[in-house]
Amino acid sequence: MARRRQLYEGKAKILFEGPEPGTIVQYFKDDATAFNAQKKGTITGKGVLNNRISEYLMTRLAEIGIPTHFIRRLNMREQLVREVEIIPLEVVVRNVAAGSLSTRLGIQEGTRLPRSIIEYYYKNDGLQDPMVSEEHITAFGWASTQDIDEIVQMTLRVNDFLSGLLLGVGIVLVDFKLEFGRIWENDEMRLVLADEISPDNCRLWDAKTGEKMDKDRFRRDLGKVEEAYQEVARRLGILPEAGIRDLKGPETMQ
Incomplete structure (x- = not known):
């Protein structure tokens, strides 16, 4: 090789x-x-x-x-x-209460949210990826207001599509993380979806049993x-x- x-x-x-x-x-x-x-x-x-x-x-x-x-x-x-050029943000979409959302707000895990919620986290392992607002994002120049609007539009489309695709095979898309990056073509910048989409960065539950089918099994020592x-x-x-x-x-x- x-x-x-x-x-x-x-x-x-x-x-x-x-x-x-x-x-x-x-x-x-x-x-x-x-x-x-x-x-x-x-x-x-x-x-x-x-x-x-x-x-x-x-x-x-x-x-x-x-x-x-x-x-x-x-x-x-x-x-x-x-x-x-990776934008230093983790864009998290939540459809069902689980993980840190349940812990922070005291919402019982498994509660379907009134609507999908988008959260932003600053990509910095040393700071343990703190949650940030759109104000932080624009103030520190991580992304512009226009970038955020485009990211939200793409994120909601991804959520709608993947939720339907997965439900079709009996899996509930509970929440997931996306990352975006910039590509320059002929002096023009465009945003693209980057990183990966897998059970490592999605919470996936069996639609009938609620059985976890993602990295939470590792996090919580559930086995299999x-x-x-x-x-x-x-x-x-x-x-x-x-x-x-x-x-x-x-x-x-x-």
């Missing part, structure tokens, strides 16, 4: 220099973290599954006109994406984490035919 220069390593992915200018290779790891990396572990085959799930969902979103950084999947653990990720892929019709097997990652350039 050709040696490639590593650009960045995060909690769930490694980014490598892409084969062409303006591209990046995104490698999905099996590493799992929770509570701002205070809890660490491994979910066997998670990288393979998240690569396939994110590929499928990003492709489906592109079909309805949502611009994304995704280009194509390269192999079981890697995909080629466009290089973007690998099986939950596999079931999401199976319902979407994209479970790898060869099953989950590990592949050696690309070599890094020293």
Whole structure:
């Protein structure tokens, strides 16, 4: 395998220099973290599954006109994406009360919200990704008012589409996190959906039983984490035919 220069390593992915200018290779790891990396572990085959799930969902979103950084999947653990300038925000959509929302506001987990709620968090691990308002975002120059309007419009479209798609296979989209980035083309900037969409950054519950099918199984020591990720892929019709097997990652350039 050709040696490639590593650009960045995060909690769930490694980014490598892409084969062409303006591209990046995104490698999905099996590493799992929770509570701002205070809890660490491994979910066997998670990288393979998240690569396939994110590929499928990003492709489906592109079909309805949502611009994304995704280009194509390269192999079981890697995909080629466009290089973007990431906006330092996590955009969280909540449809059902769960997680920190339940804790902060004392709302019983599982309560359907009157309408979908969008929250913003500043991407900074050292500060534990604090919640911020639109005032903070514009005051500190992370995004403009126009950027926020565009992000909200795209986010609501993503939520509507994914909620329907997942409900069609018996899964409730409880909440999820999106990230956006900027791409410049011919001196014009446009916003695109970036990062990934997978059980790592979505809360997914079985529509009939309420069984958790996402990383909460790891966070809360519920067991059968690998099986939950596999079931999401199976319902979407994209479970790898060869099953989950590990592949050696690309070599890094020293």
